[in-house]
Amino acid sequence: MTSFLILLIPFAFAGLALMNAGLVRSRNAAHTLMTTLTVAAVAVLAYVACGFAWQGFSGGEAYGLTVGKQTWNWIGAERFLLRGVDFDGVGGLAAGFGMFTAALAAMIPLGAGAERWRLGPAAASTAVLAGFTVPLIAHWTWGGGFLAQFGKMYGLGPGFVDAGGAGVLQTTGGLTALSVAWLLGPRRGKYSGQDRMPAAIPGHNVVFVLFGCLMALIGWFGINAAAAILFYGASPGRVVLVAINTTLAAGSALLGSALVTRTRFGKPDASLAANGWTAGLVASSAAAAFFPPAAAIIVGLVAGALVPISIEILELRLFLDDPGGAISVHGIAGLWGLLAAGFLARLPGAGDGQWLAQLAGIATLLGCILPLTYGINAILNRFLPFRVSLDGERQGMDLHELGANAYPELVTHLEDFTQR
Amino acid sequence: MKLAGFLLLLSGWMIALTTIVLLPQAGSRAAFLLAGVAVEIVGLVLVFRGHTQPAHHQAREERG
Numbered sequence: 001m002t003s004f005l006i007l008l009i010p011f012a013f014a015g016l017a018l019m020n021a022g023l024v025r026s027r028n029a030a031h032t033l034m035t036t037l038t039v040a041a042v043a044v045l046a047y048v049a050c051g052f053a054w055q056g057f058s059g060g061e062a063y064g065l066t067v068g069k070q071t072w073n074w075i076g077a078e079r080f081l082l083r084g085v086d087f088d089g090v091g092g093l094a095a096g097f098g099m100f101t102a103a104l105a106a107m108i109p110l111g112a113g114a115e116r117w118r119l120g121p122a123a124a125s126t127a128v129l130a131g132f133t134v135p136l137i138a139h140w141t142w143g144g145g146f147l148a149q150f151g152k153m154y155g156l157g158p159g160f161v162d163a164g165g166a167g168v169l170q171t172t173g174g175l176t177a178l179s180v181a182w183l184l185g186p187r188r189g190k191y192s193g194q195d196r197m198p199a200a201i202p203g204h205n206v207v208f209v210l211f212g213c214l215m216a217l218i219g220w221f222g223i224n225a226a227a228a229i230l231f232y233g234a235s236p237g238r239v240v241l242v243a244i245n246t247t248l249a250a251g252s253a254l255l256g257s258a259l260v261t262r263t264r265f266g267k268p269d270a271s272l273a274a275n276g277w278t279a280g281l282v283a284s285s286a287a288a289a290f291f292p293p294a295a296a297i298i299v300g301l302v303a304g305a306l307v308p309i310s311i312e313i314l315e316l317r318l319f320l321d322d323p324g325g326a327i328s329v330h331g332i333a334g335l336w337g338l339l340a341a342g343f344l345a346r347l348p349g350a351g352d353g354q355w356l357a358q359l360a361g362i363a364t365l366l367g368c369i370l371p372l373t374y375g376i377n378a379i380l381n382r383f384l385p386f387r388v389s390l391d392g393e394r395q396g397m398d399l400h401e402l403g404a405n406a407y408p409e410l411v412t413h414l415e416d417f418t419q420r
Numbered sequence: 421m422k423l424a425g426f427l428l429l430l431s432g433w434m435i436a437l438t439t440i441v442l443l444p445q446a447g448s449r450a451a452f453l454l455a456g457v458a459v460e461i462v463g464l465v466l467v468f469r470g471h472t473q474p475a476h477h478q479a480r481e482e483r484g
Contacts, residue, residue, distance in 0.1 A: 067441065154440050182471045319472050353446055359453050360436055366460045367433025371426045 001236045002093050005226040009100040012219020013040060015212040016107045019278065020114060022208030023271060023324050027396025028115045029204060030406035035119055036107055039126045043103035046131030048095075051102055052085070053078040055135035057094040058144035058231070070153050072146040076139045090230070097226050098138065101169050102130040104223070108173025111324020112181040113386070116188075116393055119401055121386045128376050129176055137369055138168045142231040147361055157350040160361035163232050164224035164285030166337040171365050172373070174331020177322065179374040183381050186321035188393050198315050201323070206270045213250075213277045220246050220281045228289030232348070238289045245288040246281060249300030253280025253333075256304025264308065272311065275325040276304035282330055283337030287345035295344035302340070303333040338362055422470035428463025432456045 017036040024032050056062050056076025064071035078084065078091075085091045106126040113122065140147040141162050151159030162168050190198055203209060225242040228234035257276025258268035283303035284296060291299060310328040314320040320327070339362065341347070342355030380386070392400035399405055435456030443449045 070441075150440060155444065156440070182467075318468050353449075356440075356446075356450060356453055359457060360440055363433050363436035363453070363457050363460060366457075366464065367429045367431075367436065370464075371429050374426070 001239070002226050002229050003096070005222045005229070005239070006093065006096050006100060008222025009097075009104065009219050009226070012104050012216050012223060013100075013107065015214070015216025015219055016104065016111075018208045018212030018215060019274065020107070020111050020324050022205040022212065023111070023203035024114045025201065025396070026204040026407050026410055027398055027405060029398065030404070031119070031397035031401055032110065032114055033406075034402060035110055035117070035122050038119060038123050039106045039110060040103045042123045042126045043106035043130035044099050046127040047099045047102040047135070048082055049131065050080050051131045051135040052076075052082055052095050052098055053080045053135075054132065055094075055098055055138045056143040057091055058142070058148070060091060060143070062139070062144065070149075073144055073149060074140070074146060075136065076143050093226075093230055094142075097230060098135070101165055101223060102134045104219075105134050105165075105169040105173040105176075106130045108170070108326050108330045109177040109180045111326030111329075112177035112322045113184055114323040115397060116184050116388050117180065117386055118388050121380060121384045124380050124384055125176075125180070125377055125386075128380070129172075129373070133176070133369065133373055133376070134169065134172055136372075137172055137365070140364070141168050141361070142227070147357075147364060150357055150360060151349070155353070156357040156360075157354050158232075158347055158357075160357045160364075161232070161287060161290075161341060161345070161347050161350070161354070162285075162338060162361065163228045163234070163287045163289055163341075164220075165227060166282060166284075166286035166334040166341075167361055167365055169223075170282045170285060170330040171334035171338070172369055174327050174329070174334055175365065175370045176373045176377070177326035178320075178331060179370070179377045180386070181320050181322050181327065182374070183377055184387050186319065187323070188390060190321045191319060196319075198319075198321070203271060203323075206274075209271055209274045213254075213274050216278060216281060217247065217250060220250075220285070224285055224288035227285075232289070234289045241293075242288045244293055245291050245296035246284045248293055248296040249284035249288070249291075249303070250277050250280035252297045252300035253277055253283070253304030253307075256280075256301040257307050258304075260305050260308045264312075269308070272308045272325075275311070275329050276307045279303040279307045279329045279333035282333040283340065285334070286337035286341040287347065290341070290345040290347050292344075292346065295340070299337060299340045299344065303336055306332055306336060335362055335365070421466050425463045425466030425468075425470060428466060429460050430463075432458070432460030432463060435459060 342358030
C-alpha cells in the first residue's frame with residue numbers, strides 16, 4: 001500500500017511543472033519546464049548521494065548532541081548512496097518517499113525565480129536543497145530528530161507533527177523561494193512605472209495552470225497518506241480520510257481564493273484561485289490523516305483566503321516579485337497548516353500543549369531554515385550569478401539559454417506584454 | 421539591516437528552544453515561546469526592509 005502511495009507522488013511533480021509553465025510568459029515556457037526536469041534530476045541524485053544518509057529514519061543510525069541530561073538527535077548517520085538500506089523494510093520506503101519529496105520541494109523555488117533564474121545556478125541551488133537542507137529538517141521531524149523528541153523529553157505530546165510535509169517540504173521550499181526572490185530581485189519592467197506600482201505580467205496559459213491543479217491533487221494523496229503511514233503509524237485504512245481531507249482542503253481553499261478575488265476585483269481570478277487550490281493542498285499536508293473533515297474545510301478556507309492577500313502584500317508593499325506565488329502558496333500556507341494542526345487535528349497522544357510543539361517547529365523553520373537557505377544561496381550567487389543578463393531577460397529565457405522558443409510560430413515584436 | 425534581521429531570526433529560534441528545555445510550566449513556556457516567535461517576526465521585518473530598499477533603487481534605475 002505505502003509503495004503504491006509513494007508512486008503517486010510524481011503526479012505532484014507534473015502538477016507543479018504545469019502550473020509553473022503556465023504562469024510564465026510564452027518566451028520562457030520551455031525554459032521553465034526544462035528547469036523543472038533538470039531540478040528533479042539533480043534533486044534525486046543529490047538525495048540518493050548524501051541526502052538520505054543525513055535524513056535517516058526513526059530507529060536508524062544518527063548523531064546526537066548532549067544537552068543537559070538529554071541527547072538531541074540532530075543528523076542522520078546512514079551510509080551514502082543508499083548503501084546498507086533494507087529495501088524490504090521501513091528504510092527502503094523512507095528512502096523512496098524522501099527521494100520523490102525532495103525533488104518536489106526543489107521545484108517550489110522555481111516559481112519565485114521564474115523568467116530570470118539561470119539553469120545552472122538553479123541546479124546548483126537544488127543540489128544543496130535536496131542534498132542537505134530538506135534532509136536536515138526531515139531528520140529533525142521524521143527521522144527521530146530533536147523536534148520529534150521534544151514530545152517524550154519535555155512533555156509535549158508527540159512533539160512537532162508534520163504528517164505530510166507542510167513544514168519539511170512545502171515551507172522549506174517556500175522559504176528557499178523567498179531567499180531566491182530576494183537574491184534575484186524583481187523582473188525587468190515589473191516596477192518601472194512612475195508610481196512604482198507593480199505591472200501585471202500575466203502567465204501565457206492558464207489552462208496549464210488549472211490542469212496542473214488536478215494533477216497535483218493525485219500526487220498529494222500519495223504524499224499525505226504515505227507520510228502519515230510511514231512516520232506517524234497511521235493505519236492504511238486512513239487513506240480514505242486523507243483523500244477526503246486533502247480534497248476538502250483544496251476545494252475550500254479554491255473557493256476562499258475565488259471569493260476574496262471576486263470581492264477585491266469584481267471577478268474571480270483563475271490563476272489566483274489555482275494558487276488557492278494548491279495552498280489548500282499544502283495546508284492539508286500538516287495533518288490530513290488526523291484532521292476531522294470539518295477542520296480540513298476551515299484549514300483550506302483560511303489557506304485559500306490568505307493566498308491573494310499575501311501575494312498582494314508581497315508584491316505591492318514589499319516589492320517582492322514572485323511570478324508563481326510560491327512564497328504565499330507553499331511558505332505561508334504551510335506555516336498556517338502547521339499551526340492549525342496544533343489546534344484542530346486529533347493527533348495520537350497529543351494534549352492541550354500540542355500547539356506549543358507546533359510553534360517550536362515553526363520557530364525552527366523561520367529561525368534556522370530561512371537563514372540557512374538564504375546563506376547557502378547567497379554564497380552560491382557570489383560564485384555562480386543567479387540572474388540572467390538584461391539582454392537575456394529581454395530576449396526570453398527559451399531563446400537565450402536553450403536556443404529555441406517553446407512556440408516558434410509565435411514571433412513577438414512587442415517589448416513585452418506588460419501593462420503600462 | 422539584513423544581517424541584524426537574520427541574527428534576530430536565529431536569536432528567536434534560540435529563545436524558543438531554550439524555553440522548551442528550561443521552562444516546564446505551561447504558562448511561562450507559552451509566553452516565552454511566543455516571545456521567541458515575536459523576535460523572529462521583528463527579524464523578518466528587518467530582512468524584508470533590507471531587501472525593499474534595493475528594489476526601490478532598481479525601479480528608479482529602470483525609469484532612467
